[in-house]
Amino acid sequence: MIPSNHPAAAQNRTEGLLADGTRVVHAGLPEPVVGEPFLPGPVFAAPYHLDPVTGPGENGYGRTEHPTRRALESAIGQLEGAPTLVFSTGMAAITGLLLSVLRAGDTVALPADGYFTVRAFAEGTLRDLGVSSITVPTAGPYPDFEGVRLVLLETPANPGLDVCDVKALAAAAHAAGALVAVDNTTPTPLGQNPLALGADVVVASGTKALTGHSDVLLGYVATGDEALFAKVETWRKQTGAVPGGFDCWLAHRSMATLDLRLARQTENAAAIAAMLAGRTDVTAVRWPGLAGDPSYAVAKQQMRRIPGVVCFDLGSAERVGRFLTAAALVFAATSFGGVHTTADRRAQWGDDTSAGFVRLSCGIEDTADLLADLSAALDQA
Numbered sequence: 001m002i003p004s005n006h007p008a009a010a011q012n013r014t015e016g017l018l019a020d021g022t023r024v025v026h027a028g029l030p031e032p033v034v035g036e037p038f039l040p041g042p043v044f045a046a047p048y049h050l051d052p053v054t055g056p057g058e059n060g061y062g063r064t065e066h067p068t069r070r071a072l073e074s075a076i077g078q079l080e081g082a083p084t085l086v087f088s089t090g091m092a093a094i095t096g097l098l099l100s101v102l103r104a105g106d107t108v109a110l111p112a113d114g115y116f117t118v119r120a121f122a123e124g125t126l127r128d129l130g131v132s133s134i135t136v137p138t139a140g141p142y143p144d145f146e147g148v149r150l151v152l153l154e155t156p157a158n159p160g161l162d163v164c165d166v167k168a169l170a171a172a173a174h175a176a177g178a179l180v181a182v183d184n185t186t187p188t189p190l191g192q193n194p195l196a197l198g199a200d201v202v203v204a205s206g207t208k209a210l211t212g213h214s215d216v217l218l219g220y221v222a223t224g225d226e227a228l229f230a231k232v233e234t235w236r237k238q239t240g241a242v243p244g245g246f247d248c249w250l251a252h253r254s255m256a257t258l259d260l261r262l263a264r265q266t267e268n269a270a271a272i273a274a275m276l277a278g279r280t281d282v283t284a285v286r287w288p289g290l291a292g293d294p295s296y297a298v299a300k301q302q303m304r305r306i307p308g309v310v311c312f313d314l315g316s317a318e319r320v321g322r323f324l325t326a327a328a329l330v331f332a333a334t335s336f337g338g339v340h341t342t343a344d345r346r347a348q349w350g351d352d353t354s355a356g357f358v359r360l361s362c363g364i365e366d367t368a369d370l371l372a373d374l375s376a377a378l379d380q381a
């Protein structure tokens with residue numbers, strides 16, 4: 001359960017009174033103090049002054065305690081609805097969770113179409129530690145989870161954008177005795193709240209849309225399970241997988257515009273997906289907000305907003321290269337969720353996709369400008 005004095009509990013009491021735009025602007029801020037900034041920090045410290053007799057107070061050493069990090073954790077916790085631990089990267093967060101929970105002889109279920117590095121970690125490090133893994137398509141069919149210790153869901157899946165019913169899968173996994181974790185990177189907590197849908201823990205990369213300016217690496221784990229929280233916190237303390245003070249401050253600062261950024265990104269994605277679907281030289285257009293998309297029905301029911309990522313296929317690596325070269329407003333880059341529109345050919349990174357598969361991340365540029373630029377680039381390609 002969430003402690004009654006935790007910021008997430010206060011947020012829960014006011015939920016329904018404050019809209020998303022207000023919540024992200026005020027999340028994690030301290031009480032106003034005359035002469036102090038709205039968002040204090042960043043604090044640059046490894047050691048702190050200690051009491052010569054009693055030792056550390058609230059802060060002893062930067063790896064284990066840090067005020068700027070706590071402020072960011074409070075902000076994300078208010079949005080996810082549970083106490084939160086931030087990590088140096090998304091992979092640090094997810095591997096920290098997996099290694100905190102899994103032991104030799106355990107089995108973990110992973111999305112077959114989710115982030116490929118997680119599967120590589122399972123097939124390498126986890127296997128060497130005696131942990132077995134199975135892969136399950138996000139859209140199903142789903143196996144019997146009997147004997148599985150942890151079920152990891154990623155929805156919408158990256159990069160294919162399939163969506164699964166978190167509530168139904170969480171119920172099935174819990175009936176089999178498994179924990180349920182949801183990678184909430186793509187939608188962010190403003191897009192969906194997995195904990196409210198029955199998940200035990202949320203893990204995410206804050207590098208993407210949460211911070212949204214392509215200038216910080218960040219990950220986090222959020223859970224209302226006190227024992228699980230303590231395990232992950234101990235893991236982080238002992239391995240040192242923490243973000244620096246400036247990264248935490250920069251992430252917290254950037255989160256204030258999350259609602260505005262997502263609104264424009266979703267608006268752009270809707271327009272671009274519709275435009276791509278109407279072209280005969282583009283195939284396999286995927287966006288869960290597009291009527292007719294295989295994930296449309298469950299996404300409409302489960303998600304509060306659809307993220308600004310659109311996928312499609314141009315048939316070959318060469319055509320993708322010509323398209324990205326011709327586009328003036330689309331940067332060729334990996335990652336997604338930033339204010340600039342980016343695209344990449346996922347097969348070049350080892351994703352199990354076709355040679356011409358493109359993941360396009362919509363930025364916050366003017367919609368008409370993006371449509372004109374993309375149309376012209378596709379014509380040239």
